[in-house]
Amino acid sequence: MKKKKKEVTIYDIAEELNVSATTVSRALNDHFSIGKKTTQAVKKLAKEMGYRPNIIASGLRKNKTNAIGVIVSWINRPFISSLISGIEDVADKAGYNVIISQSNDSFEKEITKAQTLYASRVEGLIVSLAMDTKSYNHFYPYRQNNIPIVFVDRVSFEMETDKVIINNFDAAFTATEHLIEMGCKRIAHFAGAQHRNIYKERQDGYIHALKKHNLPVDEQLILHSNLSMEEGWKGTRRLLSLSHPPDAIFSANDSAAVSAIQCAKEMGIRIPEELAVAGFNNDRISSIVEPPLTTINHPAIDMGKIAAQQVLKQKKNREMVESETVILKTELIIRQSSMRNRLAKGPTSDSESC
Amino acid sequence: MKKKKKEVTIYDIAEELNVSATTVSRALNDHFSIGKKTTQAVKKLAKEMGYRPNIIASGLRKNKTNAIGVIVSWINRPFISSLISGIEDVADKAGYNVIISQSNDSFEKEITKAQTLYASRVEGLIVSLAMDTKSYNHFYPYRQNNIPIVFVDRVSFEMETDKVIINNFDAAFTATEHLIEMGCKRIAHFAGAQHRNIYKERQDGYIHALKKHNLPVDEQLILHSNLSMEEGWKGTRRLLSLSHPPDAIFSANDSAAVSAIQCAKEMGIRIPEELAVAGFNNDRISSIVEPPLTTINHPAIDMGKIAAQQVLKQKKNREMVESETVILKTELIIRQSSMRNRLAKGPTSDSESC
DNA sequence: TCAGTTTACACAATCGATTGCGTAAAAATC
DNA sequence: GATTTTTACGCAATCGATTGTGTAAACTGA
Numbered sequence: 170m171k172k173k174k175k176e177v178t179i180y181d182i183a184e185e186l187n188v189s190a191t192t193v194s195r196a197l198n199d200h201f202s203i204g205k206k207t208t209q210a211v212k213k214l215a216k217e218m219g220y221r222p223n224i225i226a227s228g229l230r231k232n233k234t235n236a237i238g239v240i241v242s243w244i245n246r247p248f249i250s251s252l253i254s255g256i257e258d259v260a261d262k263a264g265y266n267v268i269i270s271q272s273n274d275s276f277e278k279e280i281t282k283a284q285t286l287y288a289s290r291v292e293g294l295i296v297s298l299a300m301d302t303k304s305y306n307h308f309y310p311y312r313q314n315n316i317p318i319v320f321v322d323r324v325s326f327e328m329e330t331d332k333v334i335i336n337n338f339d340a341a342f343t344a345t346e347h348l349i350e351m352g353c354k355r356i357a358h359f360a361g362a363q364h365r366n367i368y369k370e371r372q373d374g375y376i377h378a379l380k381k382h383n384l385p386v387d388e389q390l391i392l393h394s395n396l397s398m399e400e401g402w403k404g405t406r407r408l409l410s411l412s413h414p415p416d417a418i419f420s421a422n423d424s425a426a427v428s429a430i431q432c433a434k435e436m437g438i439r440i441p442e443e444l445a446v447a448g449f450n451n452d453r454i455s456s457i458v459e460p461p462l463t464t465i466n467h468p469a470i471d472m473g474k475i476a477a478q479q480v481l482k483q484k485k486n487r488e489m490v491e492s493e494t495v496i497l498k499t500e501l502i503i504r505q506s507s508m509r510n511r512l513a514k515g516p517t518s519d520s521e522s523c
Numbered sequence: 524m525k526k527k528k529k530e531v532t533i534y535d536i537a538e539e540l541n542v543s544a545t546t547v548s549r550a551l552n553d554h555f556s557i558g559k560k561t562t563q564a565v566k567k568l569a570k571e572m573g574y575r576p577n578i579i580a581s582g583l584r585k586n587k588t589n590a591i592g593v594i595v596s597w598i599n600r601p602f603i604s605s606l607i608s609g610i611e612d613v614a615d616k617a618g619y620n621v622i623i624s625q626s627n628d629s630f631e632k633e634i635t636k637a638q639t640l641y642a643s644r645v646e647g648l649i650v651s652l653a654m655d656t657k658s659y660n661h662f663y664p665y666r667q668n669n670i671p672i673v674f675v676d677r678v679s680f681e682m683e684t685d686k687v688i689i690n691n692f693d694a695a696f697t698a699t700e701h702l703i704e705m706g707c708k709r710i711a712h713f714a715g716a717q718h719r720n721i722y723k724e725r726q727d728g729y730i731h732a733l734k735k736h737n738l739p740v741d742e743q744l745i746l747h748s749n750l751s752m753e754e755g756w757k758g759t760r761r762l763l764s765l766s767h768p769p770d771a772i773f774s775a776n777d778s779a780a781v782s783a784i785q786c787a788k789e790m791g792i793r794i795p796e797e798l799a800v801a802g803f804n805n806d807r808i809s810s811i812v813e814p815p816l817t818t819i820n821h822p823a824i825d826m827g828k829i830a831a832q833q834v835l836k837q838k839k840n841r842e843m844v845e846s847e848t849v850i851l852k853t854e855l856i857i858r859q860s861s862m863r864n865r866l867a868k869g870p871t872s873d874s875e876s877c
Numbered sequence: 878t879c880a881g882t883t884t885a886c887a888c889a890a891t892c893g894a895t896t897g898c899g900t901a902a903a904a905a906t907c
Numbered sequence: 908g909a910t911t912t913t914t915a916c917g918c919a920a921t922c923g924a925t926t927g928t929g930t931a932a933a934c935t936g937a
Contacts, residue, residue, distance in 0.1 A: 532893055533894065544893085547894095548894060549896090576893090576894080584895045
């Protein structure tokens with residue numbers, strides 16, 4: 170019948186039991202100075218009365234929110250959503266909530282979101298930078314307040330923070346070298362924005378592989394774009410209509426690589442015989458396209474888990490220790506889009522599962 | 524040099540300006556009773572001193588957290604991550620944070636997560652139920668406390684809450700009828716767990732289409748599974764080795780459907796000539812597989828947006844109004860995996876983009 | 878048995894912002 | 908100029924839990 174059910178507080182419990190709120194609070198927290206029976210009684214009554222601790226009040230006193238903020242470009246991307254999944258997993262186990270927000274790859278939005286999360290007093294921040302982020306002042310408040318920041322995947326070396334990354338250079342190098350080993354002599358590259366570390370590093374790895382094997386680096390074969398499917402398609406058309414077209418494409422992501430395969434096929438180019446293709450990320454589409462796409466596997470979930478662990482670790486080591494960079498292993502997944510030699514036959518080891 | 528930078532509070536500002544904290548608080552909130560100059564001065568100084576409101580203290584007083592909780596099975600699924608993306612979008616614009624948590628499709632975890640979010644005092648809850656959730660007591664505390672609950676996609680009609688769903692029955696009916704119109708006479712169905720509404724409704728829609736067109740419903744052709752790629756593959760093998768195999772498969776999701784295509788092709792069955800296939804969800808893989816998969820488009824992002832709006836709306840209408848169910852439109856996307864008549868030639872309208 | 882220890886609990890301040898109520902000072906009214 | 912009305916702001920309680928300090932009562936040991 171009571172319309173406004175007031176929430177039960179420790180005072181209500183205290184009154185009922187004729188003890189002080191202090192005692193109730195301590196009992197609920199298993200403080201040693203409270204008698205066994207009292208503790209039992211308090212807990213019992215608390216449950217009966219449907220008490221739930223007011224973590225806002227508690228948070229005010231203890232200056233805690235139990236929240237970790239996450240800023241990513243878009244949640245609905247295969248890599249990102251797996252990353253978040255990993256973050257949520259360890260954060261939850263440590264008793265933290267995960268607040269997500271997306272920058273939509275916009276610098277301005279990233280700033281806004283960073284401010285919002287700061288105002289929300291998150292106890293840690295995990296960021297995968299927006300495509301066009303070039304300055305980092307919006308993270309300074311965190312720094313000044315000693316709030317752990319961890320950069321993941323798309324990071325900046327201008328800021329000294331913990332980072333969780335992969336070795337993009339090596340991965341790209343490996344993929345490119347693989348194409349070379351498959352006999353490709355003229356390898357094109359779908360590159361991303363060069364101010365974003367991952368794309369720069371991938372391009373560098375690609376170039377390094379060419380150089381190591383004494384292949385010329387032809388600027389004409391390096392196409393910069395946002396790596397969307399459309400751009401992949403357009404780029405492929407462009408490349409294949411060159412007077413001296415490439416015999417392989419190494420794309421900095423899978424979307425564009427898949428488009429390349431589709432476009433080339435439509436143009437009657439055989440893959441991998443006439444054009445070998447390799448991508449990056451091991452998205453699900455990479456194993457579905459025909460022929461299946463050779464790509465780099467990215468340990469997305471692990472990166473998320475480790476990023477969250479870094480936040481927790483930093484919170485422990487109150488005194489600013491050296492910032493740490495964790496580099497995770499990647500793996501070249503060889504599929505048919507690049508298998509030009511007759512030795513390789515069936516699909517190789519693959520982490521295909523659902 | 525100061526090691527522990529204490530945070531600036533309204534008291535600090537008040538002192539500096541020789542006014543009361545009350546005035547500062549009101550000035551910052553543009554209260555009418557505070558003079559123009561005073562307000563200006565307060566805001567100016569606040570900015571200079573690097574003041575940030577303590578939303579915990581404010582939240583305690585106003586009993587607000589500005590947080591909306593979300594429980595989903597797995598964040599890293601195409602449909603789910605898009606859903607969340609939509610939620611975050613409107614929640615953020617309304618000044619709310621989104622706390623995500625995943626049930627991993629486990630009933631027990633769903634309970635735990637619901638409790639955690641309840642303890643965190645989220646002001647609203649958006650849920651897509653776990654696969655094996657059959658009771659709903661864990662949501663009662665929300666109900667008792669008048670905290671808005673919105674079910675999305677995987678819902679339960681046992682609980683009266685706002686819901687955002689699609690018409691699975693109609694969508695499945697449409698897809699199945701499409702297969703029938705393409706000349707298929709013996710259509711199999713990959714079905715999911717029948718206690719989860721969406722899979723039950725899809726199966727019902729499938730059956731209804733068969734009946735409408737006087738086709739027999741053969742239990743042998745209805746395979747229940749978790750709809751994973753493995754299960755899709757196994758199911759296809761089983762179906763195709765029947766003495767009287769089906770000439771079409773309607774799968775309740777795209778993963779299993781794609782596997783069906785792959786498996787059938789490997790077995791030398793031509794698609795769609797010998798086996799037409801249709802899926803559900805319009806995942807990216809559906810447009811990549813060959814032949815491209817006919818499927819049902821699911822407005823995931825919109826569902827998320829609307830779910831968030833429902834939460835906000837409920838918060839406004841304090842008095843329990845009737846709970847509302849929003850049913851979103853789906854769309855049959857016809858691709859080549861089902862195009863058996865010679866009329867249809869090129870790919871039809873498709874929402875292919877990146 | 879009495880000083881010294883433990884045990885078990887209460888007091889009251891505190892975290893920072895909000896808000897109902899009250900009131901001097903300034904402005905308006907006649 | 909006296910009175911009423913506005914304007915602009917302060918006082919103090921409040922939100923609910925936490926915690927340093929203080930203290931009766933119970934217990935210990937010689």
